[in-house]
Amino acid sequence: MSLKPGLYYIQNRRRYIGSSGEEPPNAQRVIVLPDGVRAPRWLVEKLDDDRYIIKVEEPDGSHASAATVDDKIFVRVEKSEAWYIIPDERGGKDSYVIASADERYKGWVAPEEPEDQILYRLLIVGPSFPPFYPPNETFQFLPVPRE
Numbered sequence: 001m002s003l004k005p006g007l008y009y010i011q012n013r014r015r016y017i018g019s020s021g022e023e024p025p026n027a028q029r030v031i032v033l034p035d036g037v038r039a040p041r042w043l044v045e046k047l048d049d050d051r052y053i054i055k056v057e058e059p060d061g062s063h064a065s066a067a068t069v070d071d072k073i074f075v076r077v078e079k080s081e082a083w084y085i086i087p088d089e090r091g092g093k094d095s096y097v098i099a100s101a102d103e104r105y106k107g108w109v110a111p112e113e114p115e116d117q118i119l120y121r122l123l124i125v126g127p128s129f130p131p132f133y134p135p136n137e138t139f140q141f142l143p144v145p146r147e
Contacts (some may be wrong), residue, residue, distance in 0.1 A: 003085045003096060005046040007057075007144040009039045012110035013135055017042075017118065019056050019075050030066060030073040036115035041144050044085070051082040051101045058119075068100070073108055073118040080136070083107075088138045089130035093139050099123060110136045 010017040012032060014124040016039035019028035033039060040058040055063035056075045065080035066073055079147025082101035099107035100120070 002050055002087070003027060003044060003052070004044075005044055005052075005139055006145065007041045007043055007078075008141040009144060010041075010042050011140040011142065012138070015114060017110070020115075020117075024076070024129075025047055027069065027074040027077045030118045032114050032116055032118070033132055034049070036097045042141075044141070047082055050084060052085050053080050053096070054083055054085075068120040069113045073120055082116075085141070088133055091138045094142055096141055097123065097133050097137055098139055107137065108139065110139070112136075 009055060016037070018033045018035045018037065018040045034042055041053040043057060043063050045055070047053065047054045054066045057063055057067070064076040066075050067077045067079050067081035068075060084085055084099045084104060086097040086099055086133050088095040088097055089097045097107060105123060106120060106122045111117065111118045111119065123137055
């Protein structure tokens with residue numbers, strides 16, 4: 001089932017994903033947050049053909065789009081980038097793979113350690129039905145509770 005537009009917390013292997021906090025106007029790295037750090041909300045906007053724009057909420061309430069720079073994921077860059085958010089049927093109802101709308105075989109890959117940056121790499125897909133994705137390629141989109 002495709003992801004509905006809205007506000008989400010994003011996790012990988014029970015760790016939240018966020019931005020690194022460099023001061024404006026610098027681009028911020030998208031990282032695996034260490035335990036105890038407050039997770040930001042991510043705005044997911046649906047485009048046509050199951051493509052999405054993914055934006056992190058800034059402290060001032062504005063939003064910064066996620067995009068690739070040198071095979072890494074950043075926010076607060078000059079361009080916004082479209083992504084496919086593909087359901088991971090083996091991972092459960094909130095589990096998805098984030099793939100590029102331009103290079104569908106590449107996408108977000110999470111590192112092992114907190115504070116390390118999310119990478120933009122070739123996706124590994126296991127030859128099965130439904131496909132198998134390694135845990136570092138699957139992200140959980142948890143809806144933000146309504147206030």
